[in-house]
Amino acid sequence: MKSILYLTDFAYQAKGRRYCDEDICITDYLRRRFDVATCHTACCEPFEDAADLVVFRNAGAVVGFQDAYDAFRKRVRIKGIRTYNEFTGKADMAGKQYLLDMTEAGMRVIPTIDDVENLGRLPEADKYVAKPKGGADSIGLEFLTREELLRRGFAGKDTLFQPAIDLVYEVSFYFMDGEFEYAMYAPDATKRWELAPYDATADDLSFAREFVEWNTISHGIQRVDACRTRDGDLLLVELEDLNPYLSIDRLDASARDRFLARFADALERAAS
Numbered sequence: 001m002k003s004i005l006y007l008t009d010f011a012y013q014a015k016g017r018r019y020c021d022e023d024i025c026i027t028d029y030l031r032r033r034f035d036v037a038t039c040h041t042a043c044c045e046p047f048e049d050a051a052d053l054v055v056f057r058n059a060g061a062v063v064g065f066q067d068a069y070d071a072f073r074k075r076v077r078i079k080g081i082r083t084y085n086e087f088t089g090k091a092d093m094a095g096k097q098y099l100l101d102m103t104e105a106g107m108r109v110i111p112t113i114d115d116v117e118n119l120g121r122l123p124e125a126d127k128y129v130a131k132p133k134g135g136a137d138s139i140g141l142e143f144l145t146r147e148e149l150l151r152r153g154f155a156g157k158d159t160l161f162q163p164a165i166d167l168v169y170e171v172s173f174y175f176m177d178g179e180f181e182y183a184m185y186a187p188d189a190t191k192r193w194e195l196a197p198y199d200a201t202a203d204d205l206s207f208a209r210e211f212v213e214w215n216t217i218s219h220g221i222q223r224v225d226a227c228r229t230r231d232g233d234l235l236l237v238e239l240e241d242l243n244p245y246l247s248i249d250r251l252d253a254s255a256r257d258r259f260l261a262r263f264a265d266a267l268e269r270a271a272s
Helices: 019-030 062-079 097-104 116-121 146-152 202-214 253-271
Strands: 003-007 035-039 053-056 128-132 142-144 159-163 167-176 179-186 221-229 234-240
Touching (some): 003 019, 053 253, 097 234, 116 146, 167 253, 179 253
Antiparallel strands (some): 128 142, 128 159
């Protein structure tokens, strides 16, 4: 039986979500097929060499344990530790620079800049979103008017700026090892994490695959977060490729069991 070191933070407080419940559910299932140990990334070093695979899951925003996370990533690279997700992603795993790169490439993403001097490059909006390049889980996110943005100044290029989109709803597409698994959406745009299953169309999946294929992850889970505009278009909000929350509590029992079985299969492949 293969062994897994499952990295999480059972005490992490996330707005509208219970990370601990999701990881308790997942690890309970995985114990049918693996020897599973759990711990926080900040204290995982003594246990890494004993595991066939290290699974990085709901550890919370890494800004809360940045030094420990950076040290862990360094050990993964130097020692060749097998991980899931693999740490090769170009999206949230590497910060928010990808939103700028995608904007420059003309991809279907919310237009993004990192210099208020270039505010004219964004569509006019009643409010704009300002968020740290290295942020996560909405930490540091602000909604500001154009005048407030210009008055604040925002020296340097550590902050991203986007128009606040008048959206119909947000929708997330979940992919594992490059294959689509399921989709969820928030029918009430003001309640991001009150999700329901979403019946993705062929056009929806074509949109989502565009970003998954852009990324450089062969094994791992990616969540493509998008918003539906009033014009009916989809725009990328975020490509979460580090430790996306899966909202499996919103799946019915049969769909959840199918996903967990495929997840276990994916971990078997990654550990071999």
